[in-house]
Amino acid sequence: MVNTRSNLSPEIRKSLYRQMLRIRKFEETTHALYKSGRLTGMSPHLCIGEEASAAGVISTLNADDYILSTHRGHGHCLAKGAEMGKMYAELFGKETGYCRGRGGSMHIADVSRGNLGANGIVGAGLPIALGAGLSIRKRGTRQVVVCFFGDAATNQGTFHEALNMSKAFHLPIVWVCENNLYGLSTPIEKVSATPMLSDRAKGYAMPGVTVDGMDVEAVRAAATEAVARARAGEGPTLLEVRTYRYFGHGASDHRPYRTREEEQNWWKRDPVAGYRMKLISEGAGSEAELVEVDQEIEKEVAAGVAFAEASPDPKAAESSLYVYTEE
């Protein structure tokens, strides 16, 4: 485990807190909306507990860098700059949503912010990241691609194809494996040949780093190095972020495969609440300042939900729009 501390300014530290809290509040409200029946369809895959990964990694990126996200992707989408209103509108299946109601929870992305898409298929984003990397190389820009995927994706064939080719071609990609320990119910340790997923990097002759995913500054430090390496043309990195999904895979998952005690132990390491206390105790922010942040985000969430609920449904007659381009 890498656990280095960078000397971050209070502004950066507060922005990391703010981003994590935005994700937390967005997801808590999403959960409540689904439980109350106001959201329909497949239950959203919440990233509560995993906020430090999205916030820490994406805080190191430029606006024109690319990300590829997963079915548990609301946090990535928010951290890359998406607006809550358009995200909630998508969850509600509204015409004003990012995907005009065609995508839903698993496909929310703001492409204009460099988010090339979330994905409902485990491991499917990795080959697409290669193309973004090839495109950067061909255009000669200094952009970077961050491809997020879960622990289970490391057992898909696409993981091997993509990591191998990224190293062989020295592409500017950071592979971020969010290891939340379970592929739905299956513990990764029971189905992975390597207990430490970053060890897989050795097979591709690239740096492999495991970082404490409940510590946003540790995540940010590790991502900073990996992104710098990619931007400098020194090739890809596999960054394993050890994290925990506090909720089930979806709403119907009552977690019989793990103990409540295990969950409580991980709650003691809550990346958001813990970071809040840390900022206060280290004098990076006052209680009053952080309460203000909390209140701003609550307003942002409330306004987002209100915008979504007031928005029109897509027109039924337009269900075939966007299959092809209009010529």
Place this chain on the structure above:
Amino acid sequence: MAERTYREAIIEAMAEEMRRDERVVLIGEDVGKFGGAMGASKGLFEEFGAGRVIDTPISEAAIIGSGLGMALTGQRPIAELMFIDFSGVCMDQILNQVAKVRYMLGGQTQVPLVIRSQAGAGKGYAAQHSQSLEAWFTHVPGLKVVMPATPRDAKGLLKSAIRDNNPVMFIEHKLLYNNKGDVPGDPEFLIPLGKAEIKREGQDITLVSHSRQVLNCLDAATELAKKGIEAEVIDLRTLRPMDFEAIQASVEKTNRFVYVEEGYPQCGIAAEVVARVAEHCFELLDLPPIRISAKDTPIPFARVLEQETIPSVHRIVETVWAARHWAVHA
């Protein structure tokens, strides 16, 4: 106008489009100096270099994903899949990614990607290198599917496919690469996607086909003419979007309909077109619609077995001849 092989027409189409648009790149297995497993990219590496003609590992999902990722970030890639049979290795990328991205994102982006591949039996390549799987892709909204039969069509359609802002499956036929024909040299020569072509006019029966079986239909039509049956031969050229109007217009004239394909019979292209003919042309028909497809079996190795599985000129002629008693004026 110059005489070109089907292979040369494909190379010429890619070279012209790569000269015209710097964003066009070719990526795939052995497409570089080697010139492609079918020789269909010979000379491109020498002209455009390793930055635009990219040799990949044997990683089909990575090839298609690379094409998609490039298309989403401002390039206009051509991804070569050596055999259409290998699409099984990367089907998720084609089915769930390439075909769906634009729709799932509500039109935020577009996917100007051509997936070039080749299909078909006849060379003794056996069950994993001889299939005609175009029905799989034609089934999927979001894809376009093109299957040219002649050098002229190959060039004009490939150029249009490269300029199209949607994903196009461009499926060549392995027996056609050495066929010769006249091909326009004008760099703006384009054949629009979604337009069928009447390759032979006739008034007695309509034979519709795509890819190499179009040539079998033309030979069969010559044989049938000797027996007094004038067949009209329509080359669909693009399977999705499908030019059904061209078929309907022909059936209005002939009142008889046959589809000839090299794919498997169940849920195939012929099945689809026959269904449309039944729905839209029922009262026009003097004859139940006829399907001539490959046999419902994997493609075998031995020549005698392989030839038995795929439609032949003989089989087309015999099938039409056997049905002639239905005909009122044949």
